[in-house]
């Protein structure tokens with residue numbers, strides 16, 4: 001059988017909300033336990049299952065991508081991911097140093113780079129890549145940050161100086177007072193600094209909203225993050241697709257391991273516009289394509305029609321967020337039900353599948369692997 005029902009892995013990280021993912025899965029939520037991420041893929045830190053079997057065992061290999069639903073209540077750490085070269089070097093270095101793969105001080109868990117695409121499922125706030133250096137400096141001067149920062153001449157020097165200062169070097173009472181006075185509107189960068197301070201206390205990461213572009217996404221908007229870009233997700237829920245990679249360097253707003261030297265080495269210290277990704281929509285299909293070769297996200301809006309498509313030679317994941325659909329393999333006569341909150345793996349042996357019913361399905365795959373045969 002080339003199509004199987006897939007059971008996700010759930011990550012109960014402390015920053016998650018308690019309702020979004022349980023209600024998507026049709027489960028009762030417990031107010032105490034956060035449900036931060038739902039993972040579909042073969043990553044060893046949270047591998048999906050077919051019945052009781054690990055997905056990689058069924059496929060005979062690992063998937064190059066990882067599909068997630070994320071539900072952010074409190075901000076994630078201010079972080080950056082490596083490119084391929086940096087990941088290979090970092091992985092080799094930490095392995096040679098004898099740091100165990102599961103050691104919390106280990107930053108490189110694999111040799112993969114980590115570009116990522118985030119699609120908002122509701123209002124979503126994020127911090128993404130450096131703002132214009134002049135603007136950062138003007139804000140830092142206005143708010144009376146330490147002179148080491150306000151007198152830095154270039155962004156790379158400024159960022160190096162920023163990382164050289166521990167939280168003790170920042171006069172939090174003075175800065176927060178100045179920030180309160182500067183606050184202009186609800187959920188602007190000053191509001192977020194106060195909110196991050198409320199969540200994480202005296203942590204230099206709380207000033208990230210001055211360093212990075214504050215992004216508000218409406219439902220259906222997406223952004224792409226290439227490796228080496230500093231970023232953080234602040235609030236909201238979304239679908240995330242990325243390479244199957246768990247290499248993270250953190251600046252702050254976390255209790256996890258921080259390695260400022262390595263973060264500085266791999267971060268791209270240049271101001272950058274936010275990379276919004278518009279879906280290309282044709283009939284029932286919307287496709288988000290990015291420069292990453294490892295993944296592509298497709299939404300299928302099926303409305304009581306028969307949708308058939310042929311596939312690439314790689315396996316892919318289907319996840320339903322609305323309605324109920326029948327999925328039929330062309331190799332086998334048996335069909336499977338895909339309803340809200342459930343997922344399927346379509347293996348590489350399956351040349352094409354038919355979908356009918358009414359609902360919305362997200363599909364994670366390797367790019368350019370689909371062509372619609374007919375939709376009627």
Ligand SMILES: [Zn+2]
Pocket residue numbers: 079081116231
């Ligand atoms: Zn990230």
